[in-house]
Amino acid sequence: xxxxxxxxxxxxxxxxxxVYYRALLEAAEHEVGTISSERxxxxxxxxxxxxxxxxxxxxxxxxxxxxxDVDYLLHExxxxxxxxxxxxxxxxxxxxxxxxxxxxxxxxxxxxxxxxLLDADDELVGKEVGDLEIEPIASLASVVAExxxxxxxxxxxxxxxxxxxxxxxxxxxxxxxxxAPAVLTVPKSVSMRKVDLAIELQILSFYQLRRGSAPATxxxxxxx
Amino acid sequence: xxxxxxxxxxxxxxxxxxVYYRALLEAAEHEVGTISSERxxxxxxxxxxxxxxxxxxxxxxxxxxxxxDVDYLLHExxxxxxxxxxxxxxxxxxxxxxxxxxxxxxxxxxxxxxxxLLDADDELVGKEVGDLEIEPIASLASVVAExxxxxxxxxxxxxxxxxxxxxxxxxxxxxxxxxAPAVLTVPKSVSMRKVDLAIELQILSFYQLRRGSAPATxxxxxxx
DNA sequence: CACACTTTGAGAACGCAGTCACAAGGTCGG
DNA sequence: CCGACCTTGTGACTGCGTTCTCAAAGTGTG
Numbered sequence: 001x002x003x004x005x006x007x008x009x010x011x012x013x014x015x016x017x018x019v020y021y022r023a024l025l026e027a028a029e030h031e032v033g034t035i036s037s038e039r040x041x042x043x044x045x046x047x048x049x050x051x052x053x054x055x056x057x058x059x060x061x062x063x064x065x066x067x068x069d070v071d072y073l074l075h076e077x078x079x080x081x082x083x084x085x086x087x088x089x090x091x092x093x094x095x096x097x098x099x100x101x102x103x104x105x106x107x108x109x110x111x112x113x114x115x116x117l118l119d120a121d122d123e124l125v126g127k128e129v130g131d132l133e134i135e136p137i138a139s140l141a142s143v144v145a146e147x148x149x150x151x152x153x154x155x156x157x158x159x160x161x162x163x164x165x166x167x168x169x170x171x172x173x174x175x176x177x178x179x180a181p182a183v184l185t186v187p188k189s190v191s192m193r194k195v196d197l198a199i200e201l202q203i204l205s206f207y208q209l210r211r212g213s214a215p216a217t218x219x220x221x222x223x224x
Numbered sequence: 225x226x227x228x229x230x231x232x233x234x235x236x237x238x239x240x241x242x243v244y245y246r247a248l249l250e251a252a253e254h255e256v257g258t259i260s261s262e263r264x265x266x267x268x269x270x271x272x273x274x275x276x277x278x279x280x281x282x283x284x285x286x287x288x289x290x291x292x293d294v295d296y297l298l299h300e301x302x303x304x305x306x307x308x309x310x311x312x313x314x315x316x317x318x319x320x321x322x323x324x325x326x327x328x329x330x331x332x333x334x335x336x337x338x339x340x341l342l343d344a345d346d347e348l349v350g351k352e353v354g355d356l357e358i359e360p361i362a363s364l365a366s367v368v369a370e371x372x373x374x375x376x377x378x379x380x381x382x383x384x385x386x387x388x389x390x391x392x393x394x395x396x397x398x399x400x401x402x403x404a405p406a407v408l409t410v411p412k413s414v415s416m417r418k419v420d421l422a423i424e425l426q427i428l429s430f431y432q433l434r435r436g437s438a439p440a441t442x443x444x445x446x447x448x
Numbered sequence: 449c450a451c452a453c454t455t456t457g458a459g460a461a462c463g464c465a466g467t468c469a470c471a472a473g474g475t476c477g478g
Numbered sequence: 479c480c481g482a483c484c485t486t487g488t489g490a491c492t493g494c495g496t497t498c499t500c501a502a503a504g505t506g507t508g
Contacts, residue, residue, distance in 0.1 A: 012465060018426040019407065036485065045407040049467060056487055064486040065474040082429040100324030104421065106405050112425050150432055151425065174435065175428040181330050183243065183269040191431045193424050197328065200417050201336050202242040204375055204399040205306040207415045211398065236495060260455065273497060280457055288456040289504035
């Protein structure tokens with residue numbers, strides 16, 4: 001039983017842990033106590049060897065001849081991913097997308113709570129979305145400090161995205177999820193990931209042109 | 225000048241081409257005729273060697289001692305990505321997210337046109353979003369055929385996402401962008417990419433727990 | 449026209465991730 | 479308690495992607 005002397009977890013593995021987590025949740029609901037790497041692989045859409053290697057980075061949580069205890073594995077993964085904690089989230093930019101994100105009930109409830117909506121437009125400030133009131137950008141720093149915001153989502157137009165990122169970083173936010181179609185630079189101490197619709201569509205377009213030489217459904221993406 | 229005997233373009237490169245494209249568009253607006261790999265790398269948030277290697281897969285479009293002709297490179301990349309064509313897109317599932325996607329003006333105008341909105345909810349069918357009317361799922365096959373839909377976006381709840389994917393595939397759609405938090409399986413002949421908010425947040429959470437051992441902002445994601 | 453300077457293009461080396469294959473370790477029936 | 483069976487955990491191998499480095503190819507100046 002590895003415990004403290006745990007190896008560094010590869011980025012590719014980190015990116016798959018949430019998928020395993022979701023699959024295990026489903027297994028826990030419908031089914032039973034233990035699950036084999038093969039079955040888990042099927043639910044997660046990967047192959048069994050990869051599942052075993054990934055899980056082995058967390059420690060030896062399986063039992064040979066039997067499989068993995070679903071509840072125990074769920075617990076270990078959620079601890080590893082920090083899902084046992086509460087992560088207050090702020091959304092900056094409450095346009096179409098920001099509003100949809102604010103109303104989105106798909107974060108798995110677990111941990112990620114949207115506690116602030118901010119926008120630069122005075123027309124929007126004061127309006128309510130869900131049960132939150134939109135606040136002005138100027139109050140970003142104080143809001144981040146008071147509500148202990150860990151994660152910032154940027155849903156602004158591209159031209160102001162870098163500016164907003166800088167504000168978030170200055171306010172102490174160290175994890176950013178960027179939805180704006182722009183390349184942002186942040187200090188190395190800040191983690192940033194991006195979700196970019198236009199890029200995804202263009203990649204699909206590339207392979208659509210070349211049917212036949214198209215690779216299969218993409219592998220899980222990298223971590224950051 | 226390489227032409228027909230062009231090498232296979234690696235997935236990682238394909239995923240970066242849209243980023244270069246966007247950076248070049250910006251350069252073309254503000255600036256001038258040619259751009260060095262170093263400058264382009266800066267705008268795209270990668271390093272210069274990678275830019276050169278990526279572009280070399282498209283052919284020898286640079287001039288030593290000078291750099292790349294911005295307009296020419298834009299043209300070549302857009303041709304490679306299929307941005308010179310028109311790609312009709314259908315969105316299935318017009319909830320929060322679907323509506324936001326329908327109204328989203330960030331696809332770069334270029335090529336991707338949303339031409340159909342579909343939902344299983346009779347309450348929604350017939351309503352208008354933007355200038356499109358929501359249609360019933362039952363008409364998916366005919367809509368795809370008539371409007372020559374190439375790309376389907378799935379923005380339904382997770383439990384029905386696989387079902388919708390199957391319908392899209394049966395209707396002849398060969399590129400799918402999945403926003404539902406679910407693992408979908410499609411035939412190898414179909415390209416699928418996913419955008420998964422919950423997973424992104426959980427990855428950020430992982431690294432937030434481990435400040436110090438955190439890798440920098442993620443590399444561009446893989447293609448599919 | 450020669451020489452200094454710039455920048456690309458690509459070969460080589462390296463490192464990370466994925467796959468394979470199998471020994472180790474555990475269950476279970478008789 | 480023994481032997482057949484199952485499934486994990488991991489070492490070895492392979493392949494892809496990134497980085498390094500430098501020759502080749504171009505510009506421009508005196």
